[in-house]
Amino acid sequence: MSLRIGIEPQSRWLTLAAGESLRDALFRAGIEFPCGGKSLCGGCQVQLLAGEIEPDTAEKEYFSAEDIASGWRLACRLKPQNGMRLRIEQWQHRAAAPILSDTQSIEPGCEETYRIAIDLGTTTVVAQLLNMATGEVLSVVSRLNPQAAYGADLMSRIDYARNDEGFAQLVNTVRDCAGAMISELIHSSGIDSALVDRAILVGNTAMHHLFSGIDVAPLASVPFSTIHGGLRRLESAELGWKGVDELAVWVLPCLGGFVGGDVLAGLLATQLHRERETSLLVDLGTNGEIVLGNRQQLICASTAAGPAFEGGGILMGMQAAAGAIDAVELKDGELCCHVIGQQSARGICGSGLVDAVACGLELGWIDPSGRITREDKRIPLTSDVYLSQQDIRQLQLAKAAIAAGIELLCAQMAVSKEAVINVFLAGAFGNYVDVSSAMRIGLLEFTQHQIKPVGNTALQGARLALGLASDVYDEQLREEAADDTDKVQLPELTAITEKVVHFSLGESQAFQSLFIEKTKFPESSATPEYQPEV
Amino acid sequence: MAHDLKEKLKEALLDLNNDATLDYVQQFLAADEMTAKQAVDSIAEALEIVGRRFQEGDWFLGELVYAGTIAKEAMDVLTPALTADDARANCGTVVVGTIEGDMHDLGKSIFINYARSAGFDVIDLGVDVPAETFLEAVNEHEPLAVGMCCLLTPAAGGVGRVVELITERDLRARTKIIIGGAAMTQAFADEIGADAYAPDAVTGTDIIRGWVG
Numbered sequence: 001m002s003l004r005i006g007i008e009p010q011s012r013w014l015t016l017a018a019g020e021s022l023r024d025a026l027f028r029a030g031i032e033f034p035c036g037g038k039s040l041c042g043g044c045q046v047q048l049l050a051g052e053i054e055p056d057t058a059e060k061e062y063f064s065a066e067d068i069a070s071g072w073r074l075a076c077r078l079k080p081q082n083g084m085r086l087r088i089e090q091w092q093h094r095a096a097a098p099i100l101s102d103t104q105s106i107e108p109g110c111e112e113t114y115r116i117a118i119d120l121g122t123t124t125v126v127a128q129l130l131n132m133a134t135g136e137v138l139s140v141v142s143r144l145n146p147q148a149a150y151g152a153d154l155m156s157r158i159d160y161a162r163n164d165e166g167f168a169q170l171v172n173t174v175r176d177c178a179g180a181m182i183s184e185l186i187h188s189s190g191i192d193s194a195l196v197d198r199a200i201l202v203g204n205t206a207m208h209h210l211f212s213g214i215d216v217a218p219l220a221s222v223p224f225s226t227i228h229g230g231l232r233r234l235e236s237a238e239l240g241w242k243g244v245d246e247l248a249v250w251v252l253p254c255l256g257g258f259v260g261g262d263v264l265a266g267l268l269a270t271q272l273h274r275e276r277e278t279s280l281l282v283d284l285g286t287n288g289e290i291v292l293g294n295r296q297q298l299i300c301a302s303t304a305a306g307p308a309f310e311g312g313g314i315l316m317g318m319q320a321a322a323g324a325i326d327a328v329e330l331k332d333g334e335l336c337c338h339v340i341g342q343q344s345a346r347g348i349c350g351s352g353l354v355d356a357v358a359c360g361l362e363l364g365w366i367d368p369s370g371r372i373t374r375e376d377k378r379i380p381l382t383s384d385v386y387l388s389q390q391d392i393r394q395l396q397l398a399k400a401a402i403a404a405g406i407e408l409l410c411a412q413m414a415v416s417k418e419a420v421i422n423v424f425l426a427g428a429f430g431n432y433v434d435v436s437s438a439m440r441i442g443l444l445e446f447t448q449h450q451i452k453p454v455g456n457t458a459l460q461g462a463r464l465a466l467g468l469a470s471d472v473y474d475e476q477l478r479e480e481a482a483d484d485t486d487k488v489q490l491p492e493l494t495a496i497t498e499k500v501v502h503f504s505l506g507e508s509q510a511f512q513s514l515f516i517e518k519t520k521f522p523e524s525s526a527t528p529e530y531q532p533e534v
Numbered sequence: 535m536a537h538d539l540k541e542k543l544k545e546a547l548l549d550l551n552n553d554a555t556l557d558y559v560q561q562f563l564a565a566d567e568m569t570a571k572q573a574v575d576s577i578a579e580a581l582e583i584v585g586r587r588f589q590e591g592d593w594f595l596g597e598l599v600y601a602g603t604i605a606k607e608a609m610d611v612l613t614p615a616l617t618a619d620d621a622r623a624n625c626g627t628v629v630v631g632t633i634e635g636d637m638h639d640l641g642k643s644i645f646i647n648y649a650r651s652a653g654f655d656v657i658d659l660g661v662d663v664p665a666e667t668f669l670e671a672v673n674e675h676e677p678l679a680v681g682m683c684c685l686l687t688p689a690a691g692g693v694g695r696v697v698e699l700i701t702e703r704d705l706r707a708r709t710k711i712i713i714g715g716a717a718m719t720q721a722f723a724d725e726i727g728a729d730a731y732a733p734d735a736v737t738g739t740d741i742i743r744g745w746v747g
């Protein structure tokens with residue numbers, strides 16, 4: 001028997017399948033638990049607005065009698081009951097905060113049209129509606145990528161998509177999500193949907209393929225490369241989107257391997273490919289993507305950092321949500337932690353982790369090999385939150401993968417790190433992490449004046465691309481695309497995709513010893529030099 | 535003297551001192567009252583400590599890899615000097631590779647290094663190894679064990695296939711199967727019917743050592 005529960009402040013009803021857990025049902029609806037959901041931290045507090053549910057022992061321990069009386073419970077302990085209503089507003093996420101959805105205008109154009117830019121992230125999807133005549137962003141919506149229900153990380157989704165049914169599910173889920181977000185944008189801004197003529201989507205290679213309905217099997221195994229990463233053009237009708245009949249939907253091309261259209265968008269946003277001097281673009285995430293180059297030469301790579309930067313695989317790790325330590329500072333030899341939201345700390349997110357380790361190094365609590373020197377083998381942060389030795393090890397793996405990747409690309413292009421003028425940091429983590437802490441742990445072996453956090457360049461680039469595809473192209477391309485979908489091109493983008501060389505770190509002989517070397521932390525705040533033999 | 539040299543060799547290895555380690559190994563070989571077997575034993579003792587330090591988190595990849603490399607160099611010098619008896623007592627062949635679809639190399643190489651230092655004869659099949667190649671190697675070398683490494687979720691199915699193939703050919707009595715790497719778990723080992731899962735290279739080496747006999 002299925003049952004329904006209400007969610008506030010969203011004011012929506014969820015229908016649960018028989019036996020489905022609250023966690024799974026919320027996830028389906030795009031609401032993610034702010035914590036591990038294993039009754040360890042009390043992170044998933046919710047308020048029961050309707051429904052009679054007795055607290056269990058864990059809840060009685062966690063909440064005061066008054067809290068219990070006013071309906072506070074732990075979502076991980078709650079057995080869903082028909083008709084119950086929950087308030088989950090306190091699960092505020094920082095992901096929806098300004099970085100991911102920045103709303104800078106673009107150059108005003110003369111066309112009286114409205115267009116949509118979408119950043120199709122593995123975790124979060126952000127969509128914006130722009131008035132092309134003024135260049136202004138009219139409205140923004142963001143949602144968790146509902147594909148996460150089929151696997152939190154990209155590789156599990158790629159694995160899930162290996163049979164036809166799983167593939168269809170992932171394709172439909174992401175298309176429906178984007179379609180629903182577009183409807184929401186149009187409705188909320190009250191414009192005539194007939195005036196919306198184009199949407200541009202950017203995402204990593206897997207998102208590009210899944211949205212476009214292309215098989216992701218080539219991404220599942222060696223050599224992890226696809227020949228179908230080109231620019232795609234689809235019609236809203238074939239995507240099954242209702243209420244937007246005449247919408248041309250573009251998916252920006254990939255650069256190679258796991259380096260997708262979101263990174264291409266990053267190039268458009270930073271104009272790295274147009275400069276005489278060499279710059280670096282780094283998207284610090286589970287899959288770190290790196291592009292190095294200038295107007296002559298461009299080289300890119302993906303380097304697999306793992307989930308540590310997002311708090312994954314860390315004992316008390318959590319997302320950047322309420323209750324997470326997101327910054328740590330040393331004041332007079334004491335650690336001071338900043339916590340998101342008006343709460344006491346119950347975990348630590350990626351930016352807090354990097355800070356805490358940087359402070360630990362300064363205090364001598366962690367030695368350059370990463371060993372905790374304290375008797376208790378912990379880095380205590382607050383009365384409840386600490387880092388374990390294994391947490392430091394996870395961070396070492398993640399930072400080594402990025403640092404080694406950057407160094408190899410520099411060596412490959414024969415540019416010294418000093419000669420790189422800009423180190424652009426894209427993505428949420430790159431913009432929240434404290435630059436000096438990232439330098440201290442050797443994640444970014446550059447100087448402060450080289451490093452420039454530049455926000456969500458995927459979305460910025462998608463916005464800029466809205467003006468690239470003119471209607472003339474549209475017509476011509478529609479015909480070409482009918483013959484061969486791999487032939488759709490836009491000159492501005494082709495200029496980049498043809499120039500960029502994808503460097504597969506997995507095939508590099510030099511990578512491994514460099515990677516091991518980079519797991520170490522710098523001795524002191526000064527950046528050490530290490531020249532790999534390539 | 536004997537005891538002294540054994541301790542010194544152990545300490546040199548634990549200090550990650552390559553030159554000193556090889557120096558003591560030479561002293562072992564030069565001294566009449568010492569045998570190569572004794573040097574091998576003290577290297578094994580040192581590696582056990584290395585393993586414990588790694589498991590407890592005191593040491594990390596750099597130290598682990600370096601200790602493994604030094605031990606291997608020492609073993610290369612010592613192996614020819616082992617008597618036929620010693621050699622037979624220690625030996626067993628192990629076939630190791632990273633499963634098809636996956637090219638992660640590091641963890642597998644560390645395991646190989648440790649297994650070699652523990653006296654195993656390791657056939658390294660490399661990375662991206664198809665199930666059939668594992669089977670061929672098992673037929674050819676009749677190993678004590680097959681070790682498979684897998685870090686990628688989508689590649690995990692291949693590991694199960696190797697187990698199936700080896701089981702189908704009725705080779706399980708002769709050859710045991712051990713798996714490792716970040717995409718592997720004890721639960722997965724149970725599910726596909728592998729003999730063992732190892733969370734790290736040192737535990738893995740201990741496990742296969744337990745199979746000698």
Ligand code: B12
Pocket residue numbers: 153155156223224257258286287288302303304305306307394397398401504505506507511512515595630637638639640641642644645680681682683684685686687688712713714715716717732733734735736738739
């Ligand atoms: C280093 C690394 C790489 C290097 C690999 C270098 C090399 N030649 O090996 C590079 C950068 C090339 C790489 C590439 C990729 N990687 Co990678 N990589 C990692 C990373 C950071 C560390 C892995 C590692 O070496 N660990 C250290 C070793 C020592 O640990 P270990 O392998 O677990 O081995 C130990 C034990 O498991 C055991 N063991 C291992 N094998 C065996 C076998 C036996 C028989 C036994 C007994 C024991 C044993 O012993 C070892 C020591 O104790 C992890 C993330 C992480 N934080 O773990 C991702 C990770 C494994 N990679 C991942 C991915 C997806 C990739 C890519 C496919 C895609 C990408 N993101 O770029 C690419 C491939 C691209 C290409 N074209 O080649 C994912 C896998 C996700 C999943 N669940 O499937 C991870 C988890 C990162 C992530 N995104 O979350 N990667």
